[in-house]
Each structure stands twice: as structure tokens, then as C-alpha cells.
Amino acid sequence: MILVLWDIDRTLLYVGDTDRLVYREVFREIMGREAARLPERGTGVTMPLAVRELLSANDVPDTDGAIAQRIVERLPEHLGRHREGMRRSGRLMPGASEALAAVHQTAGLVPTVLTGNLRASAQIKLATFSLLRYVDLSVGGFASDDPHRPALVGIAQRRSTSAYAYEYSRENTVIIGDSLEDVRTGKNGGAMVIGVASGTTSPDQLTSAGADYVLPDLTDVDRLLDVINRLAGQSPRLK
Numbered sequence: 001m002i003l004v005l006w007d008i009d010r011t012l013l014y015v016g017d018t019d020r021l022v023y024r025e026v027f028r029e030i031m032g033r034e035a036a037r038l039p040e041r042g043t044g045v046t047m048p049l050a051v052r053e054l055l056s057a058n059d060v061p062d063t064d065g066a067i068a069q070r071i072v073e074r075l076p077e078h079l080g081r082h083r084e085g086m087r088r089s090g091r092l093m094p095g096a097s098e099a100l101a102a103v104h105q106t107a108g109l110v111p112t113v114l115t116g117n118l119r120a121s122a123q124i125k126l127a128t129f130s131l132l133r134y135v136d137l138s139v140g141g142f143a144s145d146d147p148h149r150p151a152l153v154g155i156a157q158r159r160s161t162s163a164y165a166y167e168y169s170r171e172n173t174v175i176i177g178d179s180l181e182d183v184r185t186g187k188n189g190g191a192m193v194i195g196v197a198s199g200t201t202s203p204d205q206l207t208s209a210g211a212d213y214v215l216p217d218l219t220d221v222d223r224l225l226d227v228i229n230r231l232a233g234q235s236p237r238l239k
Helices: 018-031 047-057 066-080 083-089 096-105 119-128 151-164 180-189 203-209 221-231
Strands: 002-006 109-113 173-177 192-196 213-215
Touching: 002 151, 002 221, 018 047, 018 066, 018 083, 047 066, 066 119, 083 119, 096 109, 096 221, 109 151, 151 173, 151 180, 173 180, 173 221, 180 192, 180 203, 192 203, 192 221, 203 213, 213 221
Parallel strands: 002 109, 002 173, 173 192, 192 213
Antiparallel strands: none
């Protein structure tokens, strides 16, 4: 059996400026003023780390992390208010729905998510684009579990091992993601990585960072399934 850990943003879907709008709203609510600067786009860092960046960029001292925690706690509720906006301004990435369905339907593959989103935020985004049915969120890894993204690999592996009574490790765990952070997460956390050049990172950048294989997008479902199986040792390793 193979554990398949899907990244969400810019791998499966794109929510436009919704996340940035939410950061602005919550910062205004907590701090009583507008944010002059927002976290960098498309980096793949976890939401708690992005909030720390938000506070630092706007000269907010938060030595004990209390302000950051208040902001993090408010993010899902604000995101949930923008479901219709996400549908209007966002989109599914090419082939995402078909690829998710294929992995979900293939015997021996356990699909869940590993994401920089909080669990509640991940659920809102996937539900908005009708993708929840394709993943088992109960065994995923989320920023609400740990702000250090590589740690989420072990969390998802332990949850999946317990739920499916099968031992998961680097040899049978595959991350599918679009960013350099996804690659680093796999290398440092204990998973192989299929890079998907659907975000802001080029195929060459994903390859140079150490992705085990790179796809231009998710439209070739048969190729995706073949790569997953080959990387996880179900057939000879890819050259």
C-alpha cells in the first residue's frame, strides 16, 4: 500500500486572492489597523509561519506568540465566509479532479493531504471545490498539527498506520506538490516527492531541489499513477 499526500494550494486548486484577503481581514480585526504588507505568495509555508511573517512585516512585536495564535485561530472562520468568492475567483488546477478520483479509486493507494493549511481551512477549500470525497482527511497532516511542515509527514504516516493497520515510511509515502517547500518537506520529513509544475515553481527548480519526479500538470492520469507506483517500489524505479 502507498500513502499519497496531496498538497492543496496551486497543486489541486487556486483560490485567487482569497487567502490574502483573509489575512488582511483578521489582521485588521486583531490589530485595529490595515496591514501594510502581506506574506509572500506561493511559498508553501504553513499558515502559522505565514502569520509570523505577517506580524514581522508589519512591525508587530509578538515575543510570546500570543498575537499570532489569536490570528491563526480566526483564519478558518473568515475563510469560510468567502466560499462563493473562492468559487468565482478561484479554479481547479488542470486535471486535479480526475487525478484525485483516479488515486482514490486505485486499490492499494491511500489518498490524504499534507498541507500548510490549518485542518479547518483545508476542509473548507476542498469542500468548496467538491474534492473532499477523494481524500481521507482523518489521516492527513495539517499546519494545525505542527507549524514545521516536514513534521507533518510523520504525523500523517502514524495516523495512516493506525487507521489502515499498515506501516508507512519513506519507501511507501509520496507527496504530490507544486512548491520547493513540498520538496523540502519530503526530503526532510521522510517521503518521496512528485513535483507538479502547476504553481510558481518551474520544472527545473523542482528537479534541482530534489523532487524524485516532475510532471508539468495532473492531466496525464495514467502517467501519474505509474509514477506513484514506480517511486514507491511497486515496479522498477524510474530512470
